[in-house]
Amino acid sequence: MAERKATGARVAVAVTILTVHEGTLQVLLLRRGAPPFDGWWALPGGLLPAGVTLDEFAAGKLAGETGVREVFLEQLYTFTEPPEPTAPPAATVAYFALVEHGVATLRAGEWPTRWWPVADHPPLAFTNDEVVRVAVARLRGKLEYTNAAYSLLPEKFTFAQLQRTYEAILGRPLDKRNFYRRILSLGLIEPLDEHLKVGAHRPAALFRFRRRQAEFLSPR
Protein backbone atom coordinates (compact mmCIF):
# COMPACT_ATOMS: atom_id res chain seq x y z
CA MET A 1 0.00 0.00 0.00
CA ALA A 2 2.61 2.53 -0.95
CA GLU A 3 0.32 4.97 -2.65
CA ARG A 4 -3.22 6.26 -2.42
CA LYS A 5 -3.96 7.91 -5.70
CA ALA A 6 -7.45 8.89 -6.61
CA THR A 7 -9.13 6.23 -8.66
CA GLY A 8 -12.34 5.29 -10.39
CA ALA A 9 -12.05 1.58 -9.83
CA ARG A 10 -15.16 -0.19 -8.53
CA VAL A 11 -15.73 -3.64 -7.11
CA ALA A 12 -18.39 -5.94 -8.45
CA VAL A 13 -19.30 -9.42 -7.28
CA ALA A 14 -20.58 -12.23 -9.49
CA VAL A 15 -21.81 -15.53 -8.12
CA THR A 16 -21.74 -18.72 -10.12
CA ILE A 17 -24.52 -20.79 -8.58
CA LEU A 18 -24.27 -24.41 -9.64
CA THR A 19 -26.56 -27.35 -9.15
CA VAL A 20 -26.97 -30.85 -10.50
CA HIS A 21 -30.34 -31.74 -11.95
CA GLU A 22 -31.34 -34.62 -14.16
CA GLY A 23 -27.78 -35.75 -14.49
CA THR A 24 -26.58 -32.38 -15.68
CA LEU A 25 -24.50 -29.66 -14.09
CA GLN A 26 -26.45 -26.43 -14.36
CA VAL A 27 -25.78 -22.79 -13.65
CA LEU A 28 -28.22 -20.10 -12.57
CA LEU A 29 -28.38 -17.20 -15.01
CA LEU A 30 -30.48 -14.11 -15.20
CA ARG A 31 -31.50 -12.16 -18.23
CA ARG A 32 -30.52 -8.54 -17.96
CA GLY A 33 -33.16 -5.96 -18.67
CA ALA A 34 -30.98 -2.87 -18.75
CA PRO A 35 -27.64 -1.68 -20.14
CA PRO A 36 -24.92 -2.59 -20.16
CA PHE A 37 -25.54 -5.89 -21.92
CA ASP A 38 -29.28 -5.35 -22.09
CA GLY A 39 -30.97 -8.62 -23.03
CA TRP A 40 -27.89 -10.77 -22.33
CA TRP A 41 -27.72 -13.56 -19.82
CA ALA A 42 -25.44 -12.99 -16.86
CA LEU A 43 -24.48 -14.24 -13.44
CA PRO A 44 -26.21 -12.78 -10.40
CA GLY A 45 -24.14 -10.06 -8.83
CA GLY A 46 -23.77 -6.36 -8.44
CA LEU A 47 -21.60 -3.58 -7.19
CA LEU A 48 -20.25 -3.99 -3.70
CA PRO A 49 -21.74 -1.47 -1.29
CA ALA A 50 -19.45 0.16 1.24
CA GLY A 51 -19.26 -1.45 4.64
CA VAL A 52 -20.10 -4.94 3.45
CA THR A 53 -17.59 -7.73 3.15
CA LEU A 54 -17.28 -9.62 -0.10
CA ASP A 55 -18.34 -12.85 1.54
CA GLU A 56 -21.41 -11.26 3.06
CA PHE A 57 -22.45 -9.68 -0.18
CA ALA A 58 -21.98 -12.89 -2.14
CA ALA A 59 -24.00 -14.82 0.44
CA GLY A 60 -26.73 -12.21 0.20
CA LYS A 61 -26.87 -12.48 -3.58
CA LEU A 62 -27.13 -16.23 -3.30
CA ALA A 63 -29.93 -16.04 -0.76
CA GLY A 64 -31.72 -13.42 -2.81
CA GLU A 65 -31.77 -15.51 -5.96
CA THR A 66 -32.39 -18.95 -4.49
CA GLY A 67 -33.59 -18.51 -0.93
CA VAL A 68 -30.73 -20.76 0.11
CA ARG A 69 -28.30 -20.09 2.95
CA GLU A 70 -25.53 -21.97 4.66
CA VAL A 71 -24.30 -23.76 1.59
CA PHE A 72 -20.96 -24.16 -0.08
CA LEU A 73 -19.85 -20.69 -1.13
CA GLU A 74 -16.28 -19.87 -1.94
CA GLN A 75 -14.32 -17.12 -3.59
CA LEU A 76 -13.08 -18.07 -7.02
CA TYR A 77 -10.98 -15.42 -8.68
CA THR A 78 -10.96 -11.70 -9.33
CA PHE A 79 -11.23 -10.57 -12.91
CA THR A 80 -10.49 -7.21 -14.33
CA GLU A 81 -13.66 -6.12 -15.98
CA PRO A 82 -14.11 -5.08 -18.66
CA PRO A 83 -10.88 -6.13 -20.31
CA GLU A 84 -10.83 -2.95 -22.33
CA PRO A 85 -10.10 0.05 -20.13
CA THR A 86 -13.39 1.80 -20.61
CA ALA A 87 -15.93 1.91 -17.86
CA PRO A 88 -16.32 0.74 -14.28
CA PRO A 89 -16.48 -1.71 -12.64
CA ALA A 90 -12.78 -2.39 -12.72
CA ALA A 91 -12.73 -5.60 -10.74
CA THR A 92 -15.20 -8.44 -10.50
CA VAL A 93 -14.73 -10.76 -7.56
CA ALA A 94 -16.22 -14.07 -8.62
CA TYR A 95 -17.67 -16.58 -6.18
CA PHE A 96 -19.10 -19.98 -6.73
CA ALA A 97 -21.82 -21.71 -4.78
CA LEU A 98 -23.35 -25.16 -4.82
CA VAL A 99 -27.03 -25.66 -4.09
CA GLU A 100 -29.38 -28.61 -3.95
CA HIS A 101 -31.70 -28.28 -6.88
CA GLY A 102 -34.88 -29.17 -5.05
CA VAL A 103 -34.32 -26.63 -2.32
CA ALA A 104 -33.49 -23.61 -4.42
CA THR A 105 -36.57 -21.61 -5.25
CA LEU A 106 -35.83 -19.07 -7.91
CA ARG A 107 -37.14 -15.83 -6.60
CA ALA A 108 -38.11 -13.82 -9.58
CA GLY A 109 -36.32 -10.62 -8.77
CA GLU A 110 -35.81 -7.67 -10.97
CA TRP A 111 -35.03 -9.88 -13.94
CA PRO A 112 -36.00 -13.39 -15.07
CA THR A 113 -33.77 -16.26 -13.99
CA ARG A 114 -33.40 -19.89 -14.99
CA TRP A 115 -31.05 -22.82 -14.81
CA TRP A 116 -28.88 -23.53 -17.83
CA PRO A 117 -26.71 -26.56 -18.47
CA VAL A 118 -23.12 -25.43 -18.13
CA ALA A 119 -22.29 -27.43 -21.23
CA ASP A 120 -24.77 -25.46 -23.28
CA HIS A 121 -25.72 -21.97 -22.22
CA PRO A 122 -26.00 -18.72 -24.17
CA PRO A 123 -23.04 -16.35 -24.34
CA LEU A 124 -22.82 -14.27 -21.19
CA ALA A 125 -22.38 -10.62 -20.36
CA PHE A 126 -19.14 -9.13 -19.04
CA THR A 127 -16.45 -11.78 -18.60
CA ASN A 128 -18.99 -14.15 -17.16
CA ASP A 129 -18.27 -16.94 -19.62
CA GLU A 130 -14.79 -17.20 -18.27
CA VAL A 131 -16.06 -17.03 -14.71
CA VAL A 132 -18.27 -20.04 -15.30
CA ARG A 133 -15.46 -21.98 -16.95
CA VAL A 134 -13.14 -21.34 -14.04
CA ALA A 135 -15.85 -22.21 -11.53
CA VAL A 136 -16.54 -25.56 -13.14
CA ALA A 137 -12.85 -26.37 -13.31
CA ARG A 138 -12.44 -25.51 -9.66
CA LEU A 139 -15.46 -27.55 -8.66
CA ARG A 140 -14.07 -30.59 -10.46
CA GLY A 141 -10.84 -30.22 -8.57
CA LYS A 142 -12.55 -29.70 -5.23
CA LEU A 143 -14.67 -32.80 -5.57
CA GLU A 144 -11.55 -34.90 -5.34
CA TYR A 145 -10.47 -33.79 -1.94
CA THR A 146 -13.29 -31.94 -0.20
CA ASN A 147 -16.82 -32.64 0.88
CA ALA A 148 -18.16 -29.92 -1.43
CA ALA A 149 -20.87 -32.22 -2.74
CA TYR A 150 -22.69 -32.01 0.60
CA SER A 151 -24.17 -28.85 -0.74
CA LEU A 152 -25.69 -30.51 -3.80
CA LEU A 153 -27.49 -33.38 -2.08
CA PRO A 154 -30.26 -33.74 0.49
CA GLU A 155 -29.27 -34.62 4.01
CA LYS A 156 -29.88 -38.32 3.41
CA PHE A 157 -28.94 -39.87 0.13
CA THR A 158 -27.95 -43.18 -1.42
CA PHE A 159 -24.55 -44.02 -2.75
CA ALA A 160 -25.97 -44.17 -6.24
CA GLN A 161 -27.23 -40.60 -5.92
CA LEU A 162 -23.82 -39.47 -4.79
CA GLN A 163 -22.15 -41.24 -7.65
CA ARG A 164 -24.53 -39.76 -10.20
CA THR A 165 -23.80 -36.31 -8.79
CA TYR A 166 -20.08 -36.82 -9.16
CA GLU A 167 -20.50 -38.18 -12.64
CA ALA A 168 -22.61 -35.24 -13.72
CA ILE A 169 -19.96 -32.81 -12.54
CA LEU A 170 -16.96 -34.68 -13.86
CA GLY A 171 -18.69 -35.55 -17.10
CA ARG A 172 -17.53 -39.15 -17.09
CA PRO A 173 -18.63 -42.45 -15.61
CA LEU A 174 -17.03 -43.68 -12.42
CA ASP A 175 -16.40 -47.24 -11.38
CA LYS A 176 -18.89 -48.09 -8.66
CA ARG A 177 -16.58 -50.14 -6.46
CA ASN A 178 -13.64 -47.81 -6.70
CA PHE A 179 -15.91 -44.89 -5.99
CA TYR A 180 -17.30 -46.59 -2.86
CA ARG A 181 -13.85 -47.24 -1.57
CA ARG A 182 -12.48 -43.82 -2.28
CA ILE A 183 -15.37 -41.89 -0.78
CA LEU A 184 -15.53 -44.07 2.30
CA SER A 185 -11.78 -43.91 2.85
CA LEU A 186 -12.00 -40.12 2.78
CA GLY A 187 -14.30 -40.40 5.77
CA LEU A 188 -16.67 -37.84 4.33
CA ILE A 189 -19.89 -39.71 4.80
CA GLU A 190 -21.37 -42.15 7.25
CA PRO A 191 -24.05 -44.81 6.84
CA LEU A 192 -27.41 -44.43 8.53
CA ASP A 193 -29.53 -47.27 9.83
CA GLU A 194 -32.11 -46.56 7.21
CA HIS A 195 -32.86 -47.90 3.80
CA LEU A 196 -34.75 -46.42 0.95
CA LYS A 197 -37.21 -48.62 -0.90
CA VAL A 198 -37.89 -47.52 -4.45
CA GLY A 199 -39.47 -49.81 -6.99
CA ALA A 200 -38.96 -53.48 -7.51
CA HIS A 201 -35.43 -53.96 -6.36
CA ARG A 202 -33.13 -54.08 -3.41
CA PRO A 203 -33.48 -51.10 -1.06
CA ALA A 204 -30.50 -48.79 -0.87
CA ALA A 205 -28.73 -47.83 2.33
CA LEU A 206 -28.88 -44.16 3.17
CA PHE A 207 -25.83 -42.09 4.02
CA ARG A 208 -25.17 -38.59 5.16
CA PHE A 209 -22.17 -36.30 5.18
CA ARG A 210 -20.47 -36.18 8.52
CA ARG A 211 -20.24 -32.43 8.24
CA ARG A 212 -22.42 -30.28 6.11
CA GLN A 213 -19.93 -27.46 6.05
CA ALA A 214 -16.95 -26.79 3.83
CA GLU A 215 -14.15 -28.99 5.03
CA PHE A 216 -10.70 -29.83 3.86
CA LEU A 217 -9.15 -33.19 4.08
CA SER A 218 -5.95 -34.85 4.98
CA PRO A 219 -2.85 -34.10 2.92
CA ARG A 220 -4.33 -35.92 -0.05
Added chain:
Amino acid sequence: MAERKATGARVAVAVTILTVHEGTLQVLLLRRGAPPFDGWWALPGGLLPAGVTLDEFAAGKLAGETGVREVFLEQLYTFTEPPEPTAPPAATVAYFALVEHGVATLRAGEWPTRWWPVADHPPLAFTNDEVVRVAVARLRGKLEYTNAAYSLLPEKFTFAQLQRTYEAILGRPLDKRNFYRRILSLGLIEPLDEHLKVGAHRPAALFRFRRRQAEFLSPR
Protein backbone atom coordinates in the same frame (compact mmCIF):
# COMPACT_ATOMS: atom_id res chain seq x y z
CA MET B 1 -24.79 -8.23 -12.15
CA ALA B 2 -28.37 -7.58 -11.34
CA GLU B 3 -27.91 -4.24 -9.71
CA ARG B 4 -25.78 -1.18 -9.99
CA LYS B 5 -26.19 0.74 -6.81
CA ALA B 6 -23.93 3.60 -6.00
CA THR B 7 -21.06 2.47 -3.84
CA GLY B 8 -17.97 3.62 -2.09
CA ALA B 9 -15.99 0.44 -2.57
CA ARG B 10 -12.46 0.77 -3.87
CA VAL B 11 -9.95 -1.73 -5.18
CA ALA B 12 -6.47 -2.01 -3.78
CA VAL B 13 -3.70 -4.35 -4.85
CA ALA B 14 -1.06 -5.83 -2.55
CA VAL B 15 1.87 -7.84 -3.83
CA THR B 16 3.64 -10.42 -1.71
CA ILE B 17 7.13 -10.54 -3.20
CA LEU B 18 9.00 -13.60 -2.03
CA THR B 19 12.59 -14.67 -2.44
CA VAL B 20 14.93 -17.25 -0.99
CA HIS B 21 18.17 -15.97 0.47
CA GLU B 22 20.63 -17.68 2.76
CA GLY B 23 18.37 -20.65 3.15
CA THR B 24 15.41 -18.57 4.25
CA LEU B 25 12.17 -17.62 2.58
CA GLN B 26 11.88 -13.85 2.74
CA VAL B 27 9.23 -11.28 1.92
CA LEU B 28 9.68 -7.72 0.75
CA LEU B 29 8.10 -5.18 3.09
CA LEU B 30 8.02 -1.45 3.17
CA ARG B 31 7.68 0.81 6.12
CA ARG B 32 4.78 3.19 5.75
CA GLY B 33 5.44 6.85 6.39
CA ALA B 34 1.87 8.09 6.36
CA PRO B 35 -1.55 7.17 7.73
CA PRO B 36 -3.26 4.84 7.81
CA PHE B 37 -0.86 2.56 9.65
CA ASP B 38 1.87 5.19 9.79
CA GLY B 39 5.11 3.51 10.84
CA TRP B 40 3.85 -0.03 10.21
CA TRP B 41 5.38 -2.46 7.79
CA ALA B 42 3.23 -3.42 4.81
CA LEU B 43 3.22 -5.10 1.44
CA PRO B 44 3.83 -2.98 -1.65
CA GLY B 45 0.60 -2.02 -3.30
CA GLY B 46 -1.85 0.75 -3.82
CA LEU B 47 -5.21 1.72 -5.15
CA LEU B 48 -6.01 0.51 -8.61
CA PRO B 49 -6.23 3.36 -11.12
CA ALA B 50 -9.02 3.27 -13.68
CA GLY B 51 -8.19 1.73 -17.02
CA VAL B 52 -5.49 -0.59 -15.73
CA THR B 53 -5.92 -4.30 -15.31
CA LEU B 54 -5.13 -5.90 -12.00
CA ASP B 55 -2.36 -7.98 -13.54
CA GLU B 56 -0.76 -4.93 -15.14
CA PHE B 57 -0.89 -2.96 -11.95
CA ALA B 58 0.57 -5.77 -9.88
CA ALA B 59 3.38 -6.24 -12.41
CA GLY B 60 4.08 -2.53 -12.27
CA LYS B 61 4.29 -2.55 -8.48
CA LEU B 62 6.67 -5.46 -8.63
CA ALA B 63 8.90 -3.76 -11.19
CA GLY B 64 8.80 -0.53 -9.25
CA GLU B 65 10.00 -2.10 -6.04
CA THR B 66 12.53 -4.58 -7.39
CA GLY B 67 13.31 -3.63 -10.97
CA VAL B 68 12.31 -7.14 -11.92
CA ARG B 69 9.99 -8.10 -14.77
CA GLU B 70 8.85 -11.28 -16.42
CA VAL B 71 8.83 -13.36 -13.29
CA PHE B 72 6.32 -15.58 -11.61
CA LEU B 73 3.38 -13.39 -10.64
CA GLU B 74 -0.01 -14.76 -9.85
CA GLN B 75 -3.22 -13.62 -8.26
CA LEU B 76 -3.74 -15.02 -4.80
CA TYR B 77 -7.01 -14.02 -3.21
CA THR B 78 -9.18 -11.00 -2.67
CA PHE B 79 -9.66 -9.81 0.87
CA THR B 80 -12.23 -7.44 2.19
CA GLU B 81 -10.28 -4.68 3.78
CA PRO B 82 -10.52 -3.51 6.44
CA PRO B 83 -12.57 -6.19 8.12
CA GLU B 84 -14.48 -3.54 10.06
CA PRO B 85 -16.72 -1.52 7.80
CA THR B 86 -14.99 1.79 8.22
CA ALA B 87 -12.96 3.26 5.43
CA PRO B 88 -11.99 2.41 1.87
CA PRO B 89 -10.44 0.44 0.29
CA ALA B 90 -13.09 -2.23 0.42
CA ALA B 91 -11.28 -4.96 -1.47
CA THR B 92 -7.63 -5.84 -1.64
CA VAL B 93 -6.64 -8.09 -4.49
CA ALA B 94 -3.52 -9.88 -3.33
CA TYR B 95 -0.86 -11.15 -5.71
CA PHE B 96 2.27 -13.08 -5.06
CA ALA B 97 5.52 -12.95 -6.97
CA LEU B 98 8.77 -14.88 -6.83
CA VAL B 99 12.07 -13.16 -7.54
CA GLU B 100 15.68 -14.20 -7.62
CA HIS B 101 17.33 -12.52 -4.69
CA GLY B 102 20.47 -11.44 -6.50
CA VAL B 103 18.57 -9.77 -9.33
CA ALA B 104 16.12 -7.74 -7.31
CA THR B 105 17.47 -4.30 -6.55
CA LEU B 106 15.35 -2.59 -3.99
CA ARG B 107 14.56 0.77 -5.40
CA ALA B 108 14.15 3.03 -2.45
CA GLY B 109 10.87 4.61 -3.38
CA GLU B 110 8.69 6.75 -1.27
CA TRP B 111 9.30 4.59 1.78
CA PRO B 112 12.10 2.32 3.01
CA THR B 113 11.96 -1.34 2.01
CA ARG B 114 13.74 -4.46 3.13
CA TRP B 115 13.52 -8.23 3.04
CA TRP B 116 12.12 -9.98 6.11
CA PRO B 117 12.11 -13.69 6.84
CA VAL B 118 8.53 -14.88 6.49
CA ALA B 119 8.97 -16.88 9.66
CA ASP B 120 9.82 -13.78 11.62
CA HIS B 121 8.60 -10.42 10.48
CA PRO B 122 6.91 -7.56 12.30
CA PRO B 123 3.12 -7.32 12.42
CA LEU B 124 1.78 -5.86 9.20
CA ALA B 125 -0.69 -3.17 8.26
CA PHE B 126 -4.17 -3.89 6.92
CA THR B 127 -4.82 -7.61 6.59
CA ASN B 128 -1.35 -8.12 5.20
CA ASP B 129 -0.35 -10.72 7.75
CA GLU B 130 -3.02 -12.99 6.43
CA VAL B 131 -2.04 -12.22 2.85
CA VAL B 132 1.51 -13.37 3.53
CA ARG B 133 0.32 -16.53 5.24
CA VAL B 134 -1.90 -17.45 2.33
CA ALA B 135 0.85 -16.64 -0.16
CA VAL B 136 3.33 -18.93 1.54
CA ALA B 137 0.79 -21.73 1.76
CA ARG B 138 0.01 -21.36 -1.92
CA LEU B 139 3.66 -21.30 -2.87
CA ARG B 140 4.27 -24.53 -1.00
CA GLY B 141 1.46 -26.16 -2.89
CA LYS B 142 2.60 -24.82 -6.24
CA LEU B 143 6.11 -26.11 -5.82
CA GLU B 144 4.79 -29.63 -6.00
CA TYR B 145 3.31 -29.43 -9.44
CA THR B 146 4.57 -26.33 -11.22
CA ASN B 147 7.87 -24.90 -12.28
CA ALA B 148 7.34 -21.84 -10.07
CA ALA B 149 10.87 -22.10 -8.69
CA TYR B 150 12.29 -20.97 -12.03
CA SER B 151 11.64 -17.51 -10.80
CA LEU B 152 13.79 -17.91 -7.69
CA LEU B 153 16.94 -19.23 -9.34
CA PRO B 154 19.45 -17.98 -11.90
CA GLU B 155 19.19 -19.37 -15.40
CA LYS B 156 21.82 -22.00 -14.68
CA PHE B 157 21.90 -23.74 -11.34
CA THR B 158 22.99 -26.95 -9.69
CA PHE B 159 20.70 -29.57 -8.34
CA ALA B 160 21.87 -28.78 -4.84
CA GLN B 161 20.84 -25.14 -5.27
CA LEU B 162 17.43 -26.25 -6.44
CA GLN B 163 17.05 -28.59 -3.51
CA ARG B 164 18.11 -25.93 -1.01
CA THR B 165 15.53 -23.58 -2.52
CA TYR B 166 12.78 -26.14 -2.13
CA GLU B 167 13.86 -26.92 1.40
CA ALA B 168 13.86 -23.26 2.39
CA ILE B 169 10.31 -22.86 1.15
CA LEU B 170 8.93 -26.09 2.52
CA GLY B 171 10.80 -25.71 5.77
CA ARG B 172 11.91 -29.32 5.89
CA PRO B 173 14.76 -31.40 4.50
CA LEU B 174 14.21 -33.42 1.35
CA ASP B 175 15.78 -36.71 0.41
CA LYS B 176 18.35 -36.01 -2.28
CA ARG B 177 17.70 -39.08 -4.43
CA ASN B 178 13.94 -38.91 -4.27
CA PHE B 179 14.10 -35.21 -5.05
CA TYR B 180 16.29 -35.87 -8.13
CA ARG B 181 13.87 -38.45 -9.40
CA ARG B 182 10.77 -36.45 -8.80
CA ILE B 183 12.02 -33.23 -10.36
CA LEU B 184 13.48 -35.01 -13.36
CA SER B 185 10.36 -37.07 -13.91
CA LEU B 186 8.31 -33.89 -13.96
CA GLY B 187 10.38 -32.82 -16.95
CA LEU B 188 10.80 -29.32 -15.60
CA ILE B 189 14.51 -28.97 -15.99
CA GLU B 190 17.18 -30.17 -18.38
CA PRO B 191 20.91 -30.76 -17.87
CA LEU B 192 23.43 -28.52 -19.60
CA ASP B 193 26.82 -29.67 -20.84
CA GLU B 194 28.46 -27.52 -18.24
CA HIS B 195 29.80 -28.06 -14.80
CA LEU B 196 30.43 -25.67 -12.00
CA LYS B 197 33.68 -26.00 -10.09
CA VAL B 198 33.52 -24.59 -6.58
CA GLY B 199 36.09 -25.47 -3.97
CA ALA B 200 37.81 -28.76 -3.35
CA HIS B 201 35.23 -31.22 -4.51
CA ARG B 202 33.50 -32.74 -7.44
CA PRO B 203 32.09 -30.16 -9.88
CA ALA B 204 28.33 -30.01 -10.08
CA ALA B 205 26.38 -30.38 -13.30
CA LEU B 206 24.39 -27.31 -14.27
CA PHE B 207 20.74 -27.44 -15.17
CA ARG B 208 18.18 -25.00 -16.42
CA PHE B 209 14.40 -24.88 -16.49
CA ARG B 210 13.02 -25.85 -19.84
CA ARG B 211 10.65 -22.95 -19.67
CA ARG B 212 11.17 -19.88 -17.60
CA GLN B 213 7.48 -19.03 -17.61
CA ALA B 214 4.66 -20.16 -15.42
CA GLU B 215 3.68 -23.61 -16.53
CA PHE B 216 1.33 -26.27 -15.31
CA LEU B 217 2.01 -29.92 -15.41
CA SER B 218 0.36 -33.15 -16.18
CA PRO B 219 -2.60 -34.26 -14.10
CA ARG B 220 -0.41 -34.62 -11.03
Added chain:
DNA sequence: CCAAAAGTGTTCAATCTACACCCATGC
Protein backbone atom coordinates in the same frame (compact mmCIF):
# COMPACT_ATOMS: atom_id res chain seq x y z
C1' DC C 1 -38.89 -66.57 -11.65
C1' DC C 2 -37.70 -62.36 -13.81
C1' DA C 3 -36.23 -57.56 -13.95
C1' DA C 4 -33.78 -53.93 -11.70
C1' DA C 5 -30.69 -51.74 -8.89
C1' DA C 6 -27.60 -52.63 -4.64
C1' DG C 7 -23.63 -54.32 -2.85
C1' DT C 8 -19.05 -56.34 -2.67
C1' DG C 9 -12.80 -58.32 -3.59
C1' DT C 10 -8.82 -59.18 -6.00
C1' DT C 11 -5.08 -58.39 -9.07
C1' DC C 12 -1.77 -55.51 -11.33
C1' DA C 13 0.79 -51.41 -12.23
C1' DA C 14 2.53 -47.18 -10.86
C1' DT C 15 4.09 -44.24 -7.40
C1' DC C 16 6.20 -42.92 -3.07
C1' DT C 17 9.43 -43.65 0.85
C1' DA C 18 13.31 -44.97 3.24
C1' DC C 19 17.90 -45.71 3.12
C1' DA C 20 24.00 -45.69 2.22
C1' DC C 21 27.81 -45.76 -0.54
C1' DC C 22 31.19 -44.38 -4.17
C1' DC C 23 32.94 -40.36 -7.11
C1' DA C 24 35.60 -36.30 -8.50
C1' DT C 25 38.10 -32.62 -7.06
C1' DG C 26 41.61 -29.29 -4.50
C1' DC C 27 44.71 -28.94 -1.14
Added chain:
DNA sequence: GCATGGGTGTAGATTGAACACTTTTGG
Protein backbone atom coordinates in the same frame (compact mmCIF):
# COMPACT_ATOMS: atom_id res chain seq x y z
C1' DG D 1 45.21 -39.17 1.30
C1' DC D 2 41.65 -36.75 3.19
C1' DA D 3 37.88 -33.53 3.35
C1' DT D 4 33.99 -31.88 0.78
C1' DG D 5 29.99 -31.86 -1.66
C1' DG D 6 28.19 -34.53 -6.11
C1' DG D 7 25.91 -38.29 -7.86
C1' DT D 8 23.42 -42.76 -7.96
C1' DG D 9 19.80 -47.81 -7.03
C1' DT D 10 16.86 -50.94 -4.70
C1' DA D 11 13.22 -52.93 -1.84
C1' DG D 12 8.88 -52.49 0.50
C1' DA D 13 4.57 -50.04 1.11
C1' DT D 14 0.91 -47.48 -0.64
C1' DT D 15 -2.20 -45.95 -3.98
C1' DG D 16 -5.08 -46.04 -8.11
C1' DA D 17 -7.33 -48.69 -12.05
C1' DA D 18 -9.53 -52.46 -14.11
C1' DC D 19 -12.83 -55.83 -13.83
C1' DA D 20 -18.04 -59.34 -12.82
C1' DC D 21 -20.89 -61.66 -10.00
C1' DT D 22 -24.29 -62.28 -6.11
C1' DT D 23 -28.10 -60.19 -3.29
C1' DT D 24 -32.56 -58.19 -2.35
C1' DT D 25 -36.73 -56.72 -3.62
C1' DG D 26 -41.59 -56.14 -6.25
C1' DG D 27 -44.37 -57.71 -9.58
